Amino acid sequence: MKAYAVSVIGRVQRVGYRRYVLEVAQELGVSGFVKNEEDGTVSIHIQGEEGVLETFLDKIKNPPPPAIIREVRITPTTPKRGLKIFKIRYGRLADELQEGLGAMQTIFTSYWDEFRDFRTEFRDFKTEFRDFRSEFRDFRTEFRDYRGEFKDFREEFRDFRKEFREFRDLSIKLSQETIEEVRGMRQDLRALLDERLARLERDIAEIKARLGFVSSS
Numbered sequence: 001m002k003a004y005a006v007s008v009i010g011r012v013q014r015v016g017y018r019r020y021v022l023e024v025a026q027e028l029g030v031s032g033f034v035k036n037e038e039d040g041t042v043s044i045h046i047q048g049e050e051g052v053l054e055t056f057l058d059k060i061k062n063p064p065p066p067a068i069i070r071e072v073r074i075t076p077t078t079p080k081r082g083l084k085i086f087k088i089r090y091g092r093l094a095d096e097l098q099e100g101l102g103a104m105q106t107i108f109t110s111y112w113d114e115f116r117d118f119r120t121e122f123r124d125f126k127t128e129f130r131d132f133r134s135e136f137r138d139f140r141t142e143f144r145d146y147r148g149e150f151k152d153f154r155e156e157f158r159d160f161r162k163e164f165r166e167f168r169d170l171s172i173k174l175s176q177e178t179i180e181e182v183r184g185m186r187q188d189l190r191a192l193l194d195e196r197l198a199r200l201e202r203d204i205a206e207i208k209a210r211l212g213f214v215s216s217s
Contacts, residue, residue, distance in 0.1 A: 003032075003047035003079040014099055017067045018088050024059045025086035026197035028052050032080075035089035036099065046086075047079040092144065139192045 013036050021034045037043055061072050150151035
């Protein structure tokens with residue numbers, strides 16, 4: 001087990017930095033404590049396995065805003081056997097109340113500054129929107145022209161639809177006439193074949209009769 005005494009310098013009080021350190025320590029399962037110092041720094045005693053401690057130190061150097069880290073001083077120290085968990089060591093009640101109020105004020109100020117930036121950006125978008133609105137008016141006029149053109153195409157389409165119906169009806173009529181014509185040709189062909197077969201049978205019978213006459217004489 002390794003242990004380090006850490007001093008964090010920067011904007012680390014009244015910004016929720018101790019709470020962030022506590023969450024990181026609980027996430028990694030290390031033990032120790034964190035507390036505010038009168039000079040505005042934050043002191044941390046941390047102990048655990050060396051690889052886990054390196055991860056812990058990397059994370060506490062990069063807290064979320066509005067905390068700002070200027071320097072982190074790390075000194076090896078002796079592990080404390082009585083430390084089983086990680087916790088925040090609070091100061092006097094008046095100091096902690098001031099800490100909480102200060103943290104809320106700092107976070108509010110940070111969000112307020114960010115809101116101002118968004119407000120300026122919104123003004124730019126509002127101006128840009130006005131330009132688009134003018135452009136939209138031009139498109140609206142153009143759309144009216146297209147709407148009139150669309151009406152002309154619709155009328156033309158109606159004519160094509162009527163013409164298509166006439167072609168379809170004509171096609172159906174021609175198909176029916178063709179079918180009837182084919183049926184008639186088939187009947188005529190059958191009659192012709194029947195006539196030819198009958199004639200052939202008569203010729204064969206006549207030939208047989210002549211052959212019989214020749215054989216008998």
